[in-house]
Amino acid sequence: MKYHHIAVFVSDAEESLKLYRDILEFKVVADAIIPDRPEGNFFDQKTLDDIFKVEGAKSRLVLLAPPEGDGTFLEFQQPIHPPVQRKPKETLRYAHTGISELGFEVTNIDQWFEKIQNAGYETQTDYIWETGGIVRSFLFYDPDGNMVQLCENLVDPKEVFA
Known part of the structure; x- marks a missing residue:
C-alpha cells in the first residue's frame, strides 16, 4: 500500500x-x-x-x-x-487527535526556512532544529493554521530505520 x-x-x-x-x-x-x-x-x-x-x-x-x-x-x-468552518486554533496543535501536520522532504532546508519566513508565514520556532543527527527540520503554519513541517534528511532514512 x-x-x-x-x-x-x-x-x-x-x-x-x-x-x-x-x-x-x-x-x-x-x-x-x-x-x-x-x-x-x-x-x-x-x-x-x-x-x-x-x-x-x-x-x-x-x-x-x-x-x-x-x-x-x-x-x-x-x-x-455546507459552508466551511475553521477549527479552533488550539485544536490544530499537538495534543489533539487527527492529522496534526503535513511533512515534506526538501533539500537545502536553510533556503526553505528563509523563503517561508520572508513570505510572512509564522514558524513554530525561530530556528531550524535537528533530530538525533537524522533530520533538520522546522514547522510553520499555513493560512488555515495547519502545521506544515519541512525536513531535510542528514542520512538515508533506510539506513536508520531498517
Whole structure:
C-alpha cells in the first residue's frame, strides 16, 4: 500500500495556493467546483451529498502534485455548501487527535526556512532544529493554521530505520 492523496479542508483555496503552489511549488493538476456536471466528472450530486451528508453539497476541489511527483497528491476542499468552518486554533496543535501536520522532504532546508519566513508565514520556532543527527527540520503554519513541517534528511532514512 502507498499514499494516494491527502485531503486538507481550507477556508480559502486562493490563499492556500499562494503557499502550496507559489512558495512550495506544487503543480495544480485539477481545479473544479464539484459536482461539476450532472453526470459527474469528479463527483455527481448524489455521491457528493452522501459524502458531505447534506443535500445540495458543493465544494471547490483543487488537486496538486508535488514538484518531484511520486504519484501522491495533495487535495484541497473548500466547502461551499455546507459552508466551511475553521477549527479552533488550539485544536490544530499537538495534543489533539487527527492529522496534526503535513511533512515534506526538501533539500537545502536553510533556503526553505528563509523563503517561508520572508513570505510572512509564522514558524513554530525561530530556528531550524535537528533530530538525533537524522533530520533538520522546522514547522510553520499555513493560512488555515495547519502545521506544515519541512525536513531535510542528514542520512538515508533506510539506513536508520531498517
